Amino acid sequence: MWRIHTFIFVSLLGLAMAQAQPLSLGPHEHGVGQFNIVLDGNELLLELLAPAGDIAGFEHMPVTVKERMTVWRVAAQLAKAERQFALPEAAGCALVKAEVDGEQMEAIGHKHEDGHDHGHAAPAQGMHAHAEYHAVYRYTCARPQALGQIDVKLFGQYKALGKLRWQAVLSDGARAGEVTGNAPRVVLR
Numbered sequence: 001m002w003r004i005h006t007f008i009f010v011s012l013l014g015l016a017m018a019q020a021q022p023l024s025l026g027p028h029e030h031g032v033g034q035f036n037i038v039l040d041g042n043e044l045l046l047e048l049l050a051p052a053g054d055i056a057g058f059e060h061m062p063v064t065v066k067e068r069m070t071v072w073r074v075a076a077q078l079a080k081a082e083r084q085f086a087l088p089e090a091a092g093c094a095l096v097k098a099e100v101d102g103e104q105m106e107a108i109g110h111k112h113e114d115g116h117d118h119g120h121a122a123p124a125q126g127m128h129a130h131a132e133y134h135a136v137y138r139y140t141c142a143r144p145q146a147l148g149q150i151d152v153k154l155f156g157q158y159k160a161l162g163k164l165r166w167q168a169v170l171s172d173g174a175r176a177g178e179v180t181g182n183a184p185r186v187v188l189r
């Protein structure tokens, strides 16, 4: 279901923006994540993609007990939407579901609900194997017209994450921008 939303997002964005950016293609930029926002009627979808190195502190597959525990802890933390974002109270948004996945979670036995597999190709020898965390948060908002901004709280927790590039699809068009620890507010209208 989430992937379908992502697909819709890309399609909408393609229509709405002349220079649509791909969601995630090729190696990511360390310290930079991607944040996608879709508001469709009362449904709000937030999608976060971030380098594993910025979230878990390492990007290789977890091997030691300590690393595996770190992945569990990080995944549980990311799933707590209220720790990652602050939405305007006036919008009356309630979290319906949060889902987190990524290569490191697959490595410790995480199964996707929709049965798909990431199918990452093994990196060529000597190359850095990139891994990411992917989190999707779905809300219903009683007063979506009051969703004027989203404050991103990730930077306080994940110090290596310096910037999120965001893209939003709203009923009246698309917006895009960047947020950082010093300027963590996504202004939607």
Ligand SMILES: [Zn+2]
Binding pocket: 028, 030, 051, 053, 059, 128, 129, 130, 131
């Ligand atoms: Zn990487």
